[in-house]
Amino acid sequence: MPFGRWAAVSHPELDEITVDDVLHALADPTRRAIVRLLQAEGDRPCGTFGLPVAASTLSHHFRALRKGGIIRQYDEGRQRMNTLRTDELDKKFPGLVAAVLAAGN
């Protein structure tokens, strides 16, 4: 478990993450859009995704992705950053995230 920069929010350990968690986390087009943008452009702060949803809704989506083991969040200055855990997840569920993202928006 990393210390320091992950301390602000809790993240499930890889061995705690179930298939169900991953599927629930990805069963939403806004959340898949977040994952795609992180894949394409790397880590970025919550406020910079340019998605047409309210801040509170977006906050809910980031939380769902975090609880589902899809992203890690860490604080950098005043910004909450997001980074993908898909390399980690691929060890446990090879190809799952890619298959879901390939299935459509």
Next chain:
Amino acid sequence: MPFGRWAAVSHPELDEITVDDVLHALADPTRRAIVRLLQAEGDRPCGTFGLPVAASTLSHHFRALRKGGIIRQYDEGRQRMNTLRTDELDKKFPGLVAAVLAAGN
């Protein structure tokens, strides 16, 4: 839309089924067990899956699979039969169901 033997319950058309529907339907180990048994042994009636859950719970799971486009149900005599729609789904979401089932129980 087939007539007759599908008439007892409603099923979404293929073009109505979303990625989210499929993921929600498969985000449960009992529902994945139902799909696996249908894949392995073909169509079978609701009461013959041998799963350790209450009849009302099982009924909920069949409904979730039906609404998510994973199975079709039809009545045969007094039995409600279940058949997979995964060939159909694969045309719309190639490899998605297989990837989810491969990810774990």
